Amino acid sequence: LKKRQDTSTPAVPYQQVEYLVNIAVAGQKLNLDFDTGSADLWVFSDSLPASSKKGHNIYTPSSSPSYKVLSGHKWSIAYADGSGASGTVGTDTVTIGGTSVTNQAVELADRISSSFVTDGLDGLLGLSFSSINTVKPTQQKTWFDNAKASLSSPLFAAYLPFNANGAYDFGYLDSAHYSGTPVYAPVDDTNGFWEVASTSYKVGGTTHSLPGNTGILDTGTTLALMVDSAVSAYYAQVSGAVNSRSLGGWVFPCKGTTLPDLSVRLGPTNYATIPGKLLNFQPADASGTQCYGGLQSVGGGTMNVYGDVFFNAFYGIFDANGPRFGFAPL
Numbered sequence: 001l002k003k004r005q006d007t008s009t010p011a012v013p014y015q016q017v018e019y020l021v022n023i024a025v026a027g028q029k030l031n032l033d034f035d036t037g038s039a040d041l042w043v044f045s046d047s048l049p050a051s052s053k054k055g056h057n058i059y060t061p062s063s064s065p066s067y068k069v070l071s072g073h074k075w076s077i078a079y080a081d082g083s084g085a086s087g088t089v090g091t092d093t094v095t096i097g098g099t100s101v102t103n104q105a106v107e108l109a110d111r112i113s114s115s116f117v118t119d120g121l122d123g124l125l126g127l128s129f130s131s132i133n134t135v136k137p138t139q140q141k142t143w144f145d146n147a148k149a150s151l152s153s154p155l156f157a158a159y160l161p162f163n164a165n166g167a168y169d170f171g172y173l174d175s176a177h178y179s180g181t182p183v184y185a186p187v188d189d190t191n192g193f194w195e196v197a198s199t200s201y202k203v204g205g206t207t208h209s210l211p212g213n214t215g216i217l218d219t220g221t222t223l224a225l226m227v228d229s230a231v232s233a234y235y236a237q238v239s240g241a242v243n244s245r246s247l248g249g250w251v252f253p254c255k256g257t258t259l260p261d262l263s264v265r266l267g268p269t270n271y272a273t274i275p276g277k278l279l280n281f282q283p284a285d286a287s288g289t290q291c292y293g294g295l296q297s298v299g300g301g302t303m304n305v306y307g308d309v310f311f312n313a314f315y316g317i318f319d320a321n322g323p324r325f326g327f328a329p330l
């Protein structure tokens with residue numbers, strides 16, 4: 001984080017597992033999942049069942065002198081992967097890497113879906129546009145929206161290397177986190193996402209057109225999710241690949257498979273090439289015979305979702321000036 005007074009502080013320490021980031025809500029350290037695909041900052045609350053709270057850091061407003069209830073306010077969020085949470089709202093001071101936002105809306109979950117109980121985080125920190133924040137009756141702003149005026153530059157960047165510690169850089173670009181020169185694509189924030197045009201892709205030396213398609217840059221989604229035509233064209237290049245209903249998506253033989261690279265167009269000009277080796281997500285079954293692809297179907301529509309698999313290959317720059325999205329190889 002670099003603030004206007006240029007008191008440069010280290011990037012926010014970033015644990016690879018589940019892409020957790022240590023932040024403080026009123027001095028209470030929490031591991032939140034930084035999610036550029038949503039706009040709610042929510043934490044586990046004391047009202048959750050004991051079984052749900054087990055193994056998590058629980059934010060306790062009662063021990064925070066700066067906490068204020070936002071009376072009569074509620075929130076409820078449903079993510080594209082079917083998970084969800086809901087609860088009440090307050091405000092408190094939220095510090096990330098050295099920048100504090102006072103009166104930040106902190107949403108207290110009194111209900112969470114099962115996947116949040118098991119994936120080791122204490123909540124989510126939304127980094128998409130505040131226009132899709134779910135708090136009612138008064139919509140609230142994201143931490144970044146509140147903080148950006150006090151940052152050296154109104155931007156943040158995601159550094160998420162595969163199987164290594166990552167980082168979020170707020171207010172500046174860390175040259176140690178990327179190579180070459182970043183290229184930029186204009187962002188259309190109409191839907192509240194960091195959304196760019198994504199009208200073609202390349203696989204196996206062939207360029208395929210995706211008329212009217214877009215892509216969102218979403219650190220809250222693990223895989224790369226594309227429209228069916230693209231996913232089929234990709235796995236047509238992989239011998240033995242099948243779309244398995246029982247295994248929940250496209251799988252291929254773990255042994256002897258060399259996955260092709262996937263180049264996706266971001267904006268009017270540039271392609272981002274995800275190396276094939278980053279597109280093998282994990283073994284799909286206990287025997288380890290079949291492997292589950294890092295590219296899967298988005299299900300329908302024309303909005304592709306470029307998740308963590310993308311960020312394993314590229315430093316992602318989310319610049320409110322524009323707004324625009326920049327990327328450079330790691």
Ligand SMILES: O=C(CCCl)NNC1=[NH+]CCN1
Binds near residue numbers: 035078081220221
């Ligand atoms: O919900 C989405 C997809 C938006 Cl199209 N991303 N963010 C997220 N957070 C938890 C699961 N997924």
